[in-house]
Amino acid sequence: MTTLSLLQLYPEQLGVSGDGGNVVALAERARRAGLDVELVEHRPGDSLPVGADLVVIGSGPLSTLRSIHSDALRFREALSDWADSGVPVVAIGGGMELLSQGISGEGADLEGLGFFDASAHRGAKRRANYFRVETAYSGPSLTLFGFEDHATRFELAAGASAFGTVITGGGNGDGAEGVSRGSSFGTQLKGPVLPLNPQLTDRVLASAVSRIGGVYDAGPAHATLDEYARQSRLVIEKNLERAFKAM
Amino acid sequence: MKYVLPILLGRLVRIIARARGGGSAYPGYLVLKLLPSFLTDVTKQFDRGVLFVLGSNGKSTTTHMLSDVLRAHGLRVFTNPTGANLPQGIASALLSEVSIFGKLQADVGVLEVDEAFAVELSGHLHPSTVLMLNVQVDQLYRFYETSRVADMMTDTAATAGTHVVTNRDDEYLGPFTSSTLDVTRFGASTELVAGAPHGLQNASAFGGKTEGSAPLHAEAEVRALSAQGATIALSRATGGGSSSLEIRLPAKGLHYAVDAAAAIQTARVALGSEFDESKAVAAFAAMKPAYGRGERLKIGTDEAEFVMFKNAASLQLNLDALTDAPEQVLLAIDEGTPDISWIYDVDFSSLDHVDVVSGEKAWQIALRLEHAGIPIGTVEPRIEKAIELMKALPAPASKTKNFIVNYEQMMIARKMLGYPDLEKRA
Numbered sequence A: 001m002t003t004l005s006l007l008q009l010y011p012e013q014l015g016v017s018g019d020g021g022n023v024v025a026l027a028e029r030a031r032r033a034g035l036d037v038e039l040v041e042h043r044p045g046d047s048l049p050v051g052a053d054l055v056v057i058g059s060g061p062l063s064t065l066r067s068i069h070s071d072a073l074r075f076r077e078a079l080s081d082w083a084d085s086g087v088p089v090v091a092i093g094g095g096m097e098l099l100s101q102g103i104s105g106e107g108a109d110l111e112g113l114g115f116f117d118a119s120a121h122r123g124a125k126r127r128a129n130y131f132r133v134e135t136a137y138s139g140p141s142l143t144l145f146g147f148e149d150h151a152t153r154f155e156l157a158a159g160a161s162a163f164g165t166v167i168t169g170g171g172n173g174d175g176a177e178g179v180s181r182g183s184s185f186g187t188q189l190k191g192p193v194l195p196l197n198p199q200l201t202d203r204v205l206a207s208a209v210s211r212i213g214g215v216y217d218a219g220p221a222h223a224t225l226d227e228y229a230r231q232s233r234l235v236i237e238k239n240l241e242r243a244f245k246a247m
Numbered sequence B: 001m002k003y004v005l006p007i008l009l010g011r012l013v014r015i016i017a018r019a020r021g022g023g024s025a026y027p028g029y030l031v032l033k034l035l036p037s038f039l040t041d042v043t044k045q046f047d048r049g050v051l052f053v054l055g056s057n058g059k060s061t062t063t064h065m066l067s068d069v070l071r072a073h074g075l076r077v078f079t080n081p082t083g084a085n086l087p088q089g090i091a092s093a094l095l096s097e098v099s100i101f102g103k104l105q106a107d108v109g110v111l112e113v114d115e116a117f118a119v120e121l122s123g124h125l126h127p128s129t130v131l132m133l134n135v136q137v138d139q140l141y142r143f144y145e146t147s148r149v150a151d152m153m154t155d156t157a158a159t160a161g162t163h164v165v166t167n168r169d170d171e172y173l174g175p176f177t178s179s180t181l182d183v184t185r186f187g188a189s190t191e192l193v194a195g196a197p198h199g200l201q202n203a204s205a206f207g208g209k210t211e212g213s214a215p216l217h218a219e220a221e222v223r224a225l226s227a228q229g230a231t232i233a234l235s236r237a238t239g240g241g242s243s244s245l246e247i248r249l250p251a252k253g254l255h256y257a258v259d260a261a262a263a264i265q266t267a268r269v270a271l272g273s274e275f276d277e278s279k280a281v282a283a284f285a286a287m288k289p290a291y292g293r294g295e296r297l298k299i300g301t302d303e304a305e306f307v308m309f310k311n312a313a314s315l316q317l318n319l320d321a322l323t324d325a326p327e328q329v330l331l332a333i334d335e336g337t338p339d340i341s342w343i344y345d346v347d348f349s350s351l352d353h354v355d356v357v358s359g360e361k362a363w364q365i366a367l368r369l370e371h372a373g374i375p376i377g378t379v380e381p382r383i384e385k386a387i388e389l390m391k392a393l394p395a396p397a398s399k400t401k402n403f404i405v406n407y408e409q410m411m412i413a414r415k416m417l418g419y420p421d422l423e424k425r426a
């Protein structure tokens, strides 16, 4: 049986808004497809993992990004090498910003890992709303639903590609959303994004599993998950225009 | 005489708002517009001043406990109803009790205060004592940074007249000190916290910890939990004797015991030498649960036990307080809680099934539970129908049907079970 090694970076620090849900969705769907899943968590001070088949880094506020910053910089080469060999890296919110060239504005002055060729500018208008995005990540166009909660303008360098297009919400601030690099991507989609959008999850898993010579197929064991996710997205779609008051 | 017109107007608006079925803060808003000094003028009549209760979680419960302990000492207490913790809500609550000349017969005000408005309210109400309960990851869509919430609380504490009571076990709040204020602490013993499945759910001050500093003393410390209550040890940081109180708790769970320790310690500093341990114990013995916190209401021949939560921390603490997997359980969240990403941070393993999931977020709850392998009976987004389904289930051996709900769903459910608006809503 194929074993998929799934690495989550900083589960406590970058895990305050359900980021573990993305890991749970990947692991659960992989298991239901008959794969073995090995979960690895990296915490500040741990030795660098030798490798991984799939990497997830979640979101956190600036104070916690600062607290793991020096530890995270140690991944600069490794993450890049893994991604070049086809390992998908999924980065959400603050995690995506940390993997960019850097975070500036509002007193933030944080060098990034340069994994994504983009830069994050804090101090944009705060957004807390439902979020609808279209992406062509690893296949034909997909509509994704989730929640958006940030105050970042995310600027892609010339030549970098966005993860998707904003249909409803703020995203990067210019109509584009997130950033992609091969089978890796960063996004502001929360909710969390992977349980809510199983087709995206399946594309991530298909990339990761095919790289290690396995086959990933969603089947009847996934039907209930898919139905609950579909119904959840319908409710979000109905409430898309709602905005939530920030202070 | 300057009070008569604004108060009459506010009252009138209140009557209209209530007749239309709203528990509205608008009357308070109106009075504050007409009479900006209203809050200050009314509360300065309280001989014993005003006490603030701040925290991410447990404000209502603790305000309720502290009020009852002070009443047991013979004080007349003015307090604000659950959730009416913004300036206009507090003004509305005062409006319902003042005479048209602005007089209010109370000795002390015990007020739960929203973190974001606490410093501003302190400017009007001049609290003698500020109690800080905890900083938990809460409403990130509103506050962005947990550390910002901590700063709001400690900035407010610094404006206290005399006393600050803080949580020894909270990384943000425990270290609070002041050269001019009397600072004391409450907490739970290391053994109890270590034995709780997911601890006390206080937020971590990542990177902000002061390593190597001397351990902090808790003048009121929870030492043991029993089926009915808790043991709370009382002492002073230096000198003086110590004693141990056995109190009954109005609801189950370590977090309620910690709230009780906080309330008792606050009553101790506010009452000084008048504090009487036996009166505090008697107050807890007679205490009813706060609205929706372990409250039991009749449902057919059984009882519905309500547990209300508003975030991952309070949901986790309430799940951890379950002694056995409930026989019959409803879990409901609606749009009152906009982003529920955090349900993936919650460990639901104390449930072996959920009979009905409900609220507009029902499908998202179902999705989360399915990922955790917890079987679901029915997904029914309409709470009214969901309650009918719960009613229709055969009588459970425990005689208890558990309702785990957010605030808005609780309000609807209570009403449906024939308990409308029991709470004094200003």
Ligand SMILES: [Zn+2]
Pocket (backbone or CB within 6 Å): B326, B327, B328, B329, B353, B354, B355
């Ligand atoms: Zn059942």
